[in-house]
Amino acid sequence: MFDVYKLQVFAQVAQAGSFSGAAERLFMSQPAVSQHMKELEAALGVQLFRRGRRGVSLTAEGHALYDYARRILALVAEAESAVLNVANLADGRLNVGATPGVSAYLLPEWIRDFHERYPQLVVTAQTATTPEIAEQLIGRQLDLGFIEGDLDAADASRLSAEVLCDVPQYVLVGPKHPLWAREAVALRELDGQAFIMRQPGSRSRLWLDRILETHGARPRVAAEFDNPEAIKRSVMVGAAIGVLPAYAVRAELQTGALRALHIDVPLTRALQAVWEKSAPLSPIARAFLAFADACVHAVHARRPHASAGLYARATTRTAQAARTDFNIVVNEGGRSAAQDHTSTQTS
Template sequence: MAINFHQLHIFYTVAEKGSFSSAAQALHMTQPAVTMQVQSLEEQLGVKLFVRTTKKIELTEAGRELMPYARRSIELIQETESAMASYCHKLTGRLHLGASLTVGEYMLPRLLGPFNEEYPQISVSLKVINTTQIVEEIAQHTLNFGLVEALVDHPDMQSDAVLSDELKLIVPSGHPLAKQTKITMEDALSYPFVLREKGSGTRRVMEEELLRRGVDPRGMRIVMELGSTGAVKSAVEANLGLSILSQSAVKHEVALGIVQAREIEGIRFTRSFYAVRLKSALLPMAAITFLEFLRERDLNKWL
């Protein structure tokens, strides 16, 4: 039995979309053509794959059994295309991507340039929005996937770690701590702090690590809580306080000698960024290629 991959793809899309009309729209086909291909697959397999009613369609037991095999077949074809495209770099498409603040403003812009050099025919549309909005737009199929600062607890979403990051103590270049070769947490706590707002990913990583080290974050003298990393950086530059931020976020300021990014003895603030996507959706080749780029390249030379 030689199963037609094109028909298998159409069957899978109908099952995912829940109707022949929606599948036809997604596949850029006419509805009668979609129906005919599914019927042809049913005839070839000798089973009914869908139960059709006037209002909806449902998978039969045979259809439910076929679904994971159809998905695996489609994913294998996509992986094959991606592997071959990496040799000729002629992969085309449009990537619709969402990202939370730190990764979207400070990390991705430095990675999209090298990615574009390698895959010039893939165009990227990037939205920098919060995690809740990213999840909503992925569910609505507006975004292919998103990059966020924490695991997403949602029954329809899958989260995979793809990027790592480290937070550092940020001090103005003329600050007394900038002259010390070693800085302890006790040293840092003797000065005021300017931090991101409560609930932000950056703030949460800092507080959780301090608690693990037996340091109560409530002991910090916080003089300002600001809603953006840019505002925090400006406050540190103005010598209003110290902060703890992603080293990627202050790369430019460190290079200019405006601030210093220093380690605190015995404490490392590390975190992962996660790619979140809809479990039931198949990623387009542009999205698969970009995720492979993030996983397989040495990103440190750009970040």
């Protein structure tokens, strides 16, 4: 019916009490102001001003419109300010989803560093499976997601992905396990061994089941959990094997509470950031992704590449993110081991 600019002109005429006064305020010609008001009155089908020798005054209809015009113009100014604040990272909220391991062991550090730099921004985080994260990104319920492994083909066609790094997956045993004293184990030797597994249907479980089956190892499932922390604790106190990402067991490998077995099969999964493809990342999402990427590569940089018992490498960047490994320093006597991992997996 009418645009915001005409409302601005109308409000200035009402405040100045004349077309000439409004023209001066708006740096316009008086005929241009008059034309805008004629068009506004024609669009509404009412007379907004009484014309007199000393200027103009509002009609009853004009007073009604002026009340709304002030509120509308105030909201427009507020909206412009909010948009600029978000663009300048002065205000805003980010909704992030992450798979269980990322949520438990990586996301807290990323959020901490992000909040130190941008204390005025709010990050809302939730833990979900890869399919759930994909669904919520497509439905615009999440702004950014972090997963391990790959997306389904259907989801991959609708989401953008950036690989942050390759994360080694360690085959772990506790001090009570018979394999604790072994330095190297072939994957096929794990046939019939008791395993602490992720819940059936999870991407981590599907990936591990396929790897074990491919190499002739059929595990005996001792317990199933929906989070990596429970798996880790169970392996530490029991006599079953677990497979977890390197970042989840850094402290335990360094203290000797767990041991990562040397395996003849490379095991890694890609840590990826994902977002809805049809819309560009918001300034807040871009900033958070940059912090996550920096945290990942700070872990890599802190480790001396030439140290005995440490294997660290950087591979080609994909989608502007270097793929590096979360590798673990080996304790004296080989109580934990880092491995060269280059396999392709699903999430």
